Amino acid sequence: MILALYPQLVMGSKKEKDISTEEKIKAAARKVFTLKGYAATRTRDIAEEAGINLALLNYYFRSKEKLFELVAAEKIQQLFGLIGPVINDRSTSLQTKLERIATAYIDTLSEHPDLPLFVLSEIRRKPEWLSGRIPIGEMVRKSSFVQQVREKCPGIHPIHFLMNILGMCVFPFVSSPVFIAAGVIDNNGFKKLLEERKKLIPVWMNAMLEV
Amino acid sequence: MILALYPQLVMGSKKEKDISTEEKIKAAARKVFTLKGYAATRTRDIAEEAGINLALLNYYFRSKEKLFELVAAEKIQQLFGLIGPVINDRSTSLQTKLERIATAYIDTLSEHPDLPLFVLSEIRRKPEWLSGRIPIGEMVRKSSFVQQVREKCPGIHPIHFLMNILGMCVFPFVSSPVFIAAGVIDNNGFKKLLEERKKLIPVWMNAMLEV
């Protein structure tokens, strides 16, 4: 009866308004956490961003930590969820996979530019976070992608090529603040660069695999 | 006479022991800041790591912020100082430059694996930090490297290739916690991979430039 403290945990007890408020907080948390990281984020920042009273945050999510874990899990899924279906698809050629990885990552990260640095930082801070979840290791090793790379280029460990394509897709986003602050390129130039890379990266990857 | 508060600022007033203590604090700050970032670092962590009283930190460096700026400037220099001399050397071939960049970065980052994520995170947090310093933009655009890339591959913006080689060198270090936590590779495998990459990256870069 009085056990409906922490509504998030009570299935079916949600009313229209709850969802709206809870979602407002989650959206604010996503924004602030990904922008500033866990340590630099104050629960008051999130509350303000969400336009709600600070106490509500704890009412819905109990603690900063709990709210963060929710957001982090979501973000990790967002980043790594992309690659699984592509590299495991046995019906596509290696060429197609390379094209799909490049466009999928560049398109997604264009809309969430701070996703990679956030995830990489937080996983380094707490690696066990990832260890527990989906066994990415298995998935990668048994993937059709690794199989195809191994056939095409037997002398070299396939992880090299996974690192290369991910690096070429992701690195521009983690390094863009540097390139822009350094005056090497401006915001529009960066956008144009990304469009070009969608087509260039698969071509480059092919060239590397031919070596 | 009593103006020797904050000894760091008073030239020539340093005694043997000062340097030792000051350096102990700086070394601790380097370690903790690069490992945890600015926000997650407590001055007490640094004091403990250095084996000194907390007040001494403020005695020597006035504030957390000041100490951090010292460390950050050093780390930024450490990361970007590497590339300047190489890409500006007009007496070397493009091939040689590629080899030098790969070995310089992989060797340096092998000893300071958390350097890139630290610098990238902190520059994103405060981009004006970089803007004020050395004009990297100028240096890159006028570099012999960019010149040579432009000649070899006129159709494609040279920044692509700068991003590619930096990405292929740096990305393994920022992503290694992920690959290791995910069980895709272990620590020894990672070391071996890095050794291989020193030779492979220049070869791959050449292949890309031929496309």
Added chain:
DNA sequence: CTTTTTGTTAATCATTTGATTAAAATATTT
């Protein structure tokens, strides 16, 4: 309409944390 449950707020707590102070210890100068 009354009662009960759920959602929201302002005020407050307890802890953490960056920084300071005043005094003690150590070194340097005269």
Added chain:
DNA sequence: AAATATTTTAATCAAATGATTAACAAAAAG
């Protein structure tokens, strides 16, 4: 050795911050 200057420490401060509480408002149930 005495006087002075410098380094180090323990104790403390004030602000920031995550979290709670108690009261109130709104909604749902009876």
